[in-house]
Amino acid sequence: MKKSNLLIFLLLPLFCLAQSTMKLKGKVSNEVMPLEWADVSIFNSEGKIIDGTTTKPDGTFEMNLKKGTYKIGISLLGFSEFEKEIVIEKETDLGTIILKETTANLNEVVIKTKKNTVEQKIDRVVYNVENNISAASGDALTAINAAPGVVVQSSTINILGKGDSRVMIDGRMIELSGEELNNFLKSIAANDIKSVEVIANPPAKYEANGTGGIINIIMKKGMRDSWKNAITLSYDQNKYGIYTLRNSFFYNKNKFRFAFSGNGRIGNTNNTEDLDIYYPNGLWELRDVSKQKENSISGRFSLDYDVSERTTIGFQYLNESYNPDMNSNTVIRIFNNSNSVDSLLVNKGFNNKYSGSQTYNAHLISRLDSTGKKVSVDLDYFSYGSKFDKNFAAKSYLPDGTYQNTNQAARNNSNQDIDNFSLKTDFEFPMKAFDLSYGGKISFIKSNSNVFYYNTISGTPELDPNQSNVFEYQENNQALYIDGNKKWNDKFSVKLGLRLENTQTNGYSQTLHQEVKNDYLKLFPSVYLDYQFNDNHGLNFSYGKRINRPGFGMLNPFRTYINSNSYSEGNPFLKPSFSNNFDLTYSFKKNLSTSIYFNRTTNGYGVVFTSNPEINTQIVTRENYFDENSFGIGESYNAEVTSWFETQTSIYLLGAKTSFISGINAVPSNSEQVYFTTENTFSLSETTKLQLEYFYSSPFKKGLYEIGYMSGLNLAIRQNFLKNDLKLTFLINDIFNTSYLKGYKSIVNGVTQVYSQNESNRFLRLSAVYNFGNKKIKVQERDFGNKEEKKRTGK
Known part of the structure; x- marks a missing residue:
């Protein structure tokens, strides 16, 4: 087109x-x-x-x-x-x-309302972050992890049973994934977040990319005719300490709205990794301890102006920079077949890391007439840059510590720059028979990355061209969509959507003189049915087709070294995977819900931990290697049980059936998984709240991997002072230090690998939040129960 x-x-x-x-x-x-x-x-x-x-x-x-x-x-x-x-x-x-007066006039009145922690809508679940004591004092990644059915693990964000999820801020997609996305989310204060929307089957309005659905972060807006400021100071204690200072300012007067927030973080975390590789000639037992910096700074600025009663223009800017420099100390104990230590291999290195991003958005929202017709236009530009520079040396020792030789010494560095430009237009046309919305988006993405490897064993850096590369990648996407929403009566609602996406990609390796192109046109339908039998019983069904495109880093064919005997390399021939997702939810009194889901993924891709037993080297690759059926059932209870006790509790039974579609030398294995989570809030007084959180994930097998159990117990208490303007929170996160990844096992090429990683999950946090400003709502400025409906006519 x-x-x-x-x-x-x-x-x-x-x-x-x-x-x-x-x-x-x-x-x-x-x-x-x-x-x-x-x-x-x-x-x-x-x-x-x-x-x-x-x-x-x-x-x-x-x-x-x-x-x-x-x-x-x-x-x-x-x-x-x-x-x-x-x-x-x-x-x-x-x-x-x-109008006749019903009560005496009041100069001003403060209206206190509390939203439900979890709200179910026809196409998403809305989680109100401010009700979670521990999450509200953290960052956006913490807030997402607290949302129902969402798990953050090993640099991935998953909706349970769905797979990797994409993340948006105020409906605008963040073009990052994995560790880069997590670092970006850590730069956003949870105190600036109004709610988190969990969209397992996204409507046609949103991009079709991401088999695991979409997490949409809704940022707070200033109240009408008011200004307020919130300042947060927190200290985290793991093995090391981390200080965080955040400030948010909102101004909303007449036609003008302005917001600014800044976030600074400094300190360190202690990370440990264990890896056992069972080679045919003996076990290699790897233990790595590293001290990683957590220094970051970020800011957010937004400005909106009402040009007329019907038209608003605005601008937003986000900036973040992160420096996770890390000293690593890896000790590999090499055993023989008699289970005796033959030698030690000690890798010491320093990783100099940097990442930064800038996001620009200009938008226009205009009501076209009095019936609620609306048009919105968004112009977005996103840039991201990262640098990785690792110097390391591997020295061999006898079991008694006698130095033998220097096995390897090198400098491995890489850079990546991503630029994304997009233009999006949306139309909303409420009509007598049904509500119609449609629109389109064009986007242009360019990623340049390079990897250079220098051999430094002689003391003078020597470039190795066979392990160096410059890789260029471009991706263009054009999309059109249409959505129809019909409420037949008070009981039955239907929403149908169709999205068309046309995609062109081009990846080019300068070193290999290799070019890989793709061009495909795909349709993505979505269906939502909602039936409310009465006030107590309701049924919701949704279906959506999704695509999962590989991240830019996965496509770069050259390697980066983890240590001297372990490296990671991308695959420029990766193809996108597709999924068909079905969900059925029954709700009782809007407190108790039962969900059943089924997902079919084809041409699935992922990370493969393989090994070369001839040279005793671990290789991390990416491949399209599986088809998979995932299924599960979940039970959730969300209620204010008494005036002083509120609970949000869920239990899921998950399963999968996986088949391998590539020549990978492994056998798929699957088993059931039980996932349980509960968040309980106790109001000890009008100013004191206690929160107890716990989760448990049973050991399970899925496809290529077996994963051990995980659990975590968190305790938080919040005390309010100065008429609730000052809030002090004390949090103990992961009290028993059991929430980290453990028993992550795979068997490829006959070699068993078992991995675990602990990224300072257990820590103490003390935080103080102070709010001040003109935040009282005057009589003529109050909100009504139909506020949300009115918003739809005014945008």
């Missing part, structure tokens, strides 16, 4: 909206004076809000409506509500509408 045709398609509706509308106006007053900020809502014949506004300082209001019959509702705190049916056939003036 040509890009010119795509732009015509996106802009065509702007020329098709000339509709006849009539002006409706009036004035709201009490018996003495006009009333400002009275809420005026217009309902259609089905009782759905289709337009809304607030009265001006002189009590007047006006809006444009098409011909028809409506109901107008006017409300203001402290006054009786006004309702009336109106017929619009010409310009209509309702005159002065008198």
Whole structure:
């Protein structure tokens, strides 16, 4: 599809909206004076809000409506509500509408509301972060890990049973994955996050990439006509210490909204890795202890301005830099077949690492008419850069510690630069019969990476061209989508979507003079059915087709060394995998839910830990090597049991059936997995809360890997001071030090490998959050129960 045709398609509706509308106006007053900020809502014949506004300082209001019959509702705190049916056939003036007072006038009132921790919608689960004491004092990665059904493990973010998930911020995709994505999320304060949306089967509006669905982070916005500032200081103690300072400022006045946040972090963590490799001629027992820096700095800036009552323009900027420099000390004990130590191989090295990113967004949101039609345009630019420079030397010793020789000495460095430009347009067209939305997106991604290997065993660096490479990768994507949402009655809702994506990729290795191209056009349907039998019983079904494209680092064919006897290399011939995902959820009283899912993945790719027994070397590769059926059932209970006790508890039974589709020399193996998690909050007083969290994952087998058990117990207590403006939180994370990855086992080429990694999961945290500013809601500025519906008409 040509890009010119795509732009015509996106802009065509702007020329098709000339509709006849009539002006409706009036004035709201009490018996003495006009009333400002009275809420005026217009309902259609089905009782759905289709337009809304607030009265001006002189009590007047006006809006444009098409011909028809409506109901107008006017409300203001402290006054009786006004309702009336109106017929619009010409310009209509309702005159002065008198509201009667129900209570004495108040200068100001503070309204305290508490959202449910977990909210189920037709196409996603919404997790409100502020209700979690321990997560709210951490970062975005902590907040995601606390969301129901989400697990962060070994640099991957997974929705249980789905696979790797993509991450968005305010609906905008972050073009990172793995360790780079995790580092980026650590730069965002959880205190700046309003909620986390878990979208297992994303609608057609969102990109189809990611078999594990999408995690959408919704950032906080400032309250209307107010300003506030929040400052957070925290200290983490593992083996070492980490200091974090964060500050967030929000300003929202009249037509102008501004937000700024900064985040600085300094300190170290202690990381340990254990790897046992059972070669035919004897065991290699690897133990690595490293001290890693956790120094980072980041900032976020956003600005929005209401050009008119219907049009808003805005700009956002995010910046982060991270320096995880690391000293590593790896000791390999080499055993013979008699199980006696033959020799020791000691690898000592220093990893100089840096990563940084910048995100720019410009957007326009405009209401096209009074019926709720809306257009939004987003222009995004994302750049990411990383540097890796490792100097290491491997020395061989006898079992008694006598030095033998220097086995290897080298410098291995790599750089990667990613640039992503995208343009996205979305249209929303609520109609009498159903709600329609459609739009499109074009994106251009370019990634340049290089790897250089220098032999330093002679003391003078010598470039090895056979282990060095420059790799260039480009990916262009054009997409169109259409979504339809129909609420047949109070019980039954249907949402259907279809997304078309056209993708071109080109990977080129300068050293190998090798070019790999792909060009494919794919359709991605989505279906959502929701039926509420009554107030107590509901049923929800969803289906979606997804694609999983390989990350840029996976495609670079050259190697980077982990240590002298272990290296990682990419695969430029990796193809995307596809999945068909089915979910069925039954809910009882919106507190208890039972979910059943089935996913079919074809041409799946992943990391393969293999070995070369002839030279006793571990090789980490990437391959399209499996097809897989995943299935499971989950039970979740989320409720405020008493006024002082709230719980969020889930248990899942998961399983899979895997078949290998490549020439990999291994046998697939599968078993059931039990995953249990519970988060319990106790209100000890009006100002004191205690939170107890626990999770358990049973040992299980899936495809190529066997994974040992994991569990974690966290305890947090929060005390509020100064009318809740100051909050002190004390957290003990992973009390028994059992939440790390262990027993990660694979058997390839007849060689068994067993791996474990502990990244300072157990730590103590003391944090203080102080909020100040003009954050009280005046009478005329209060929120209503239909706030969310009104947002849909005002955007």
